[in-house]
Amino acid sequence: xxxxxxxxxxxxxxxxxxxxxxxxxxxxxxxxxxxxxxxxxxxxxxxxxxxxxxxxxxxxxxxxxxxxxxxxxxxxxxxxxxxxxxxxxxxxxxxxxxxxxxxxxxxxxxxxxxxxxxxxxxxxxxxxxxxxxxxxxxxxxxxxxxxxxxxxxxxxxxxxxxxxxxxxxxxxxxxxxxxxxxxxxxxxxxxxxxxxxxxxxxxxxxxxxxxxxxxxxxxxxxxxxxxxxxxxxxxxxxxxxxxxxxxxxxxxxxxxxxxxxxxxxxxxxxxxxxxxxxxxxxxxxxxxxxxxxxx
Amino acid sequence: xxxxxxxxxxxxxxxxxxxxxxxxxxxxxxxxxxxxxxxxxxxxxxxxxxxxxxxxxxxxxxxxxxxxxxxxxxxxxxxxxxxxxxxxxxxxxxxxxxxxxxxxxxxxxxxxxxxxxxxxxxxxxx
Numbered sequence: 235x236x237x238x239x240x241x242x243x244x245x246x247x248x249x250x251x252x253x254x255x256x257x258x259x260x261x262x263x264x265x266x267x268x269x270x271x272x273x274x275x276x277x278x279x280x281x282x283x284x285x286x287x288x289x290x291x292x293x294x295x296x297x298x299x300x301x302x303x304x305x306x307x308x309x310x311x312x313x314x315x316x317x318x319x320x321x322x323x324x325x326x327x328x329x330x331x332x333x334x335x336x337x338x339x340x341x342x343x344x345x346x347x348x349x350x351x352x353x354x355x356x357x358x359x360x361x362x363x364x365x366x367x368x369x370x371x372x373x374x375x376x377x378x379x380x381x382x383x384x385x386x387x388x389x390x391x392x393x394x395x396x397x398x399x400x401x402x403x404x405x406x407x408x409x410x411x412x413x414x415x416x417x418x419x420x421x422x423x424x425x426x427x428x429x430x431x432x433x434x435x436x437x438x439x440x441x442x443x444x445x446x447x448x449x450x451x452x453x454x455x456x457x458x459x460x461x462x463x464x465x466x467x468x469x470x471x472x473x474x475x476x477x478x479x480x481x482x483x484x485x486x487x488x489x490x491x492x493x494x495x496x497x498x499x500x501x502x503x504x505x506x507x508x509x510x511x512x513x514x515x516x517x518x519x520x521x522x523x524x525x526x527x528x529x
Numbered sequence: 530x531x532x533x534x535x536x537x538x539x540x541x542x543x544x545x546x547x548x549x550x551x552x553x554x555x556x557x558x559x560x561x562x563x564x565x566x567x568x569x570x571x572x573x574x575x576x577x578x579x580x581x582x583x584x585x586x587x588x589x590x591x592x593x594x595x596x597x598x599x600x601x602x603x604x605x606x607x608x609x610x611x612x613x614x615x616x617x618x619x620x621x622x623x624x625x626x627x628x629x630x631x632x633x634x635x636x637x638x639x640x641x642x643x644x645x646x647x648x649x650x651x652x653x654x655x
Binding site for chain 1: 541542543544545588589590614615616617618619620621635636637639
């Protein structure tokens with residue numbers, strides 16, 4: 235995930251061209267290795283155990299490694315070794331930039347220092363982002379200026395980001411965008427959360443991205459807007475909101491959901507304290523809109 | 530119980546109905562499955578089909594799953610209705626128990642969960 239941010243930073247600051255960025259991202263992606271494969275490769279887990287953990291991840295808001303340790307399949311030391319191996323794979327972006335002659339080591343170092351300065355990051359924060367710490371990424375890149383209940387919004391956005399990474403795409407980038415009073419949708423699934431907290435939630439995409447996203451989630455190739463594509467896109471939102479309500483219930487906050495509905499090229503109801511986040515996927519953008527709701 | 534296991538699946542999502550149907554067919558090749566897409570349809574179809582087992586979503590348009598379970602249990606106190614929902618909150622668990630649900634399954638489910646429920650029903654009915 236960090237490579238998406240740093241790569242974009244290099245591009246927008248004129249340090250590399252878009253062609254160079256595409257080139258190194260392809261190289262870097264080809265060596266990004268998932269924890270499950272690393273664990274099997276090192277004999278720490280069997281393929282069946284990996285499959286079991288992936289299944290549990292769909293119901294629990296926990297990382298792969300956490301579940302593996304909880305179930306006593308691996309120790310904490312084993313997990314640290316695997317994570318360190320994966321982290322080395324993430325350094326491939328810098329390596330690729332140098333191997334291709336696009337940047338020198340000194341230029342990469344300068345760019346990293348400027349990145350830290352521009353985003354006002356400490357070394358610890360930068361490390362956390364490089365390690366894919368979603369909470370740190372949300373804290374750094376998403377603005378919650380208009381919101382009173384910042385903690386709830388942050389929880390929601392962090393969980394949503396983790397669920398996108400788990401169920402849809404691993405290599406993503408998220409950024410805030412300004413939400414005015416209303417939002418004009420493309421194909422947008424909306425669902426209200428109500429109870430001790432009231433939230434309007436919606437995910438929106440243009441047709442081609444909508445279909446790819448729905449295909450990814452359903453596990454089936456969907457090529458047109460139909461009942462299946464609409465419900466797949468909506469079911470992702472429903473699943474995510476369901477996990478959110480269960481997490482809140484475990485904290486003693488009881489929430490309920492309305493059924494999901496589709497908004498097509500319509501304006502949303504008025505959004506109070508609206509927050510917009512764009513998820514940059516390999517094939518396009520999906521917007522997440524959250525707002526205080528008068529429901 | 531007849532040799533056929535009659536199952537009613539109620540969920541407003543065609544994707545979820547399809548996945549649940551696949552799960553049931555994987556563990557039971559003598560299942561006869563009918564589908565409903567909201568709570569009202571579920572109540573109407575229950576009265577028509579008298580299934581051995583029902584899987585019911587909670588959050589649905591027209592009539593939610595909790596209301597549907599209450600009506601089904603009023604009609605047939607022996608009805609076996611499994612709540613299958615993404616919102617497994619304390620509140621929903623309580624409502625499901627009070628309504629007379631047989632089991633509660635948090636979506637997305639594991640295949641073994643569906644197998645256990647089907648096997649439990651079969652052994653109870655023997």
